[in-house]
Amino acid sequence: SHQVEQNWEQIKLKEKGGNKTVLSGVPKTLPSLIKACRIQEKAANIGFDWKHKNDVWNKVKEEIAELETEITSNNTDNIEGEFGDLIFSIINAARLYGVNPENALERTNQKFISRFNYIESKATASNRKLSEMTLQEMDALWNEAKQQNK
Structure with a gap:
């Protein structure tokens, strides 16, 4: 499949009216994370890779x-x-x-939300505001949340 992708890039460069450069086929309007993925894939497909x-x-x-x-x-x-x-x-x-960075980041976002919600619920249960807690207190609750999600 990697060879097919490399061949596709070469074909697109040769086609009349096709991409003028390897990276010109990457839409400028893509979100930055996805654009970075596409740029790197295209560069890798012509051999610019580790x-x-x-x-x-x-x-x-x-x-x-x-x-x-x-x-x-x-x-x-x-x-x-x-x-x-x-x-x-x-x-x-x-x-x-072989990791999709968008998926990896969203997974971490969800993990953070879950742990932070745990801290917030524990603070509420003890009639405290998060803003009144020390970082050490919040960190201890964060570690509790981590243990519960294992």
């Missing part, structure tokens, strides 16, 4: 280091750019490991 999937982790580490450098310099624009680079490299890692 030889070994575990090599992607060096890139992720490099992006983390670059982000930390920009955070230290407190340059907001560069920080945003480096966060983008880090997210892009993590999406690439997900692709290499």
